[in-house]
Amino acid sequence: MPGSIRLFTNADLLSGGSVAALPAQAHYLGNVMRRGVGDAVLLFNGRDGEFHARITELRRDRCVLAVEAQTRAQAAEPDLWLVFALLKRDATDLVVEKATELGVSRLCPVITARTQSDRINPMRLTAIATEAAEQCERLSVPMLDAPVKLPDLLGRWPADRRLAAAMERVEAAQISGCAGVPIGALLVGPEGGFTPAELDALHRLAFVVAISLGPRILRAETAAIAGLALLQARGDMGVWP
Numbered sequence: 648m649p650g651s652i653r654l655f656t657n658a659d660l661l662s663g664g665s666v667a668a669l670p671a672q673a674h675y676l677g678n679v680m681r682r683g684v685g686d687a688v689l690l691f692n693g694r695d696g697e698f699h700a701r702i703t704e705l706r707r708d709r710c711v712l713a714v715e716a717q718t719r720a721q722a723a724e725p726d727l728w729l730v731f732a733l734l735k736r737d738a739t740d741l742v743v744e745k746a747t748e749l750g751v752s753r754l755c756p757v758i759t760a761r762t763q764s765d766r767i768n769p770m771r772l773t774a775i776a777t778e779a780a781e782q783c784e785r786l787s788v789p790m791l792d793a794p795v796k797l798p799d800l801l802g803r804w805p806a807d808r809r810l811a812a813a814m815e816r817v818e819a820a821q822i823s824g825c826a827g828v829p830i831g832a833l834l835v836g837p838e839g840g841f842t843p844a845e846l847d848a849l850h851r852l853a854f855v856v857a858i859s860l861g862p863r864i865l866r867a868e869t870a871a872i873a874g875l876a877l878l879q880a881r882g883d884m885g886v887w888p
């Protein structure tokens with residue numbers, strides 16, 4: 648149903664069941680979208696697919712929905728991770744929203760030598776990712792990791808997951824030149840770029856492939872969005888289960 652309101656829920660979904668929406672969702676349905684009892688909504692939870700549901704009770708901060716027929720079965724989704732150096736708040740918000748739209752399965756914020764921030768507001772970023780997932784019609788919300796230092800992340804990286812490290816001003820292949828190389832994650836640095844020591848460490852790792860996103864120096868958020876769009880366009884996005 649194009650244009651339907653879609654809501655993410657943590658509840659199990661089954662035809663004939665009922666789901667209590669969160670207070671914020673009740674507010675959104677009643678006060679923002681002016682929906683009422685009897686109106687239809689789509690529900691998904693990242694496990695059971697997507698279901699048609701109907702509002703059976705709606706008050707200021709309480710909404711109950713009757714779950715009706717399944718509209719889409721849960722399908723395997725690309726397993727692509729985005730490793731990104733923390734940026735200023737608005738830029739981080741943008742990266743989380745756009746990465747969700749571009750199908751990323753896991754968001755891995757990292758702290759590098761030149762990152763200007765070392766913390767996130769997980770509830771705020773989860774809300775942004777959830778809203779983006781609801782809007783773009785995906786069936787899951789990406790996982791959000793706690794920020795870790797880049798060397799710690801690289802030290803426990805799964806060796807079979809190729810990490811495409813976006814590097815400006817260095818001799819690196821274009822993504823288009825990596826055809827046939829399955830890539831499981833994209834790494835984007837901070838506004839100040841990676842330090843020479845970080846670049847050296849990345850170059851020494853067997854699971855890292857250095858990639859260029861073209862001759863211009865992109866803002867970090869542009870690099871994340873462009874890199875993910877290019878990976879998606881290759882048609883082999885991520886490691887499939």
Ligand code: SAM
Nearest residue numbers: 813814815835836839840859860861864865870
């Ligand atoms: N301050 C750095 C400089 O002037 O050289 C630029 C850093 S850039 C704003 C932030 C991040 O975006 C980089 O660490 C890199 O991961 C990515 N990036 C930007 N432009 C890129 C390009 N043309 N190719 C690959 N990665 C790029």
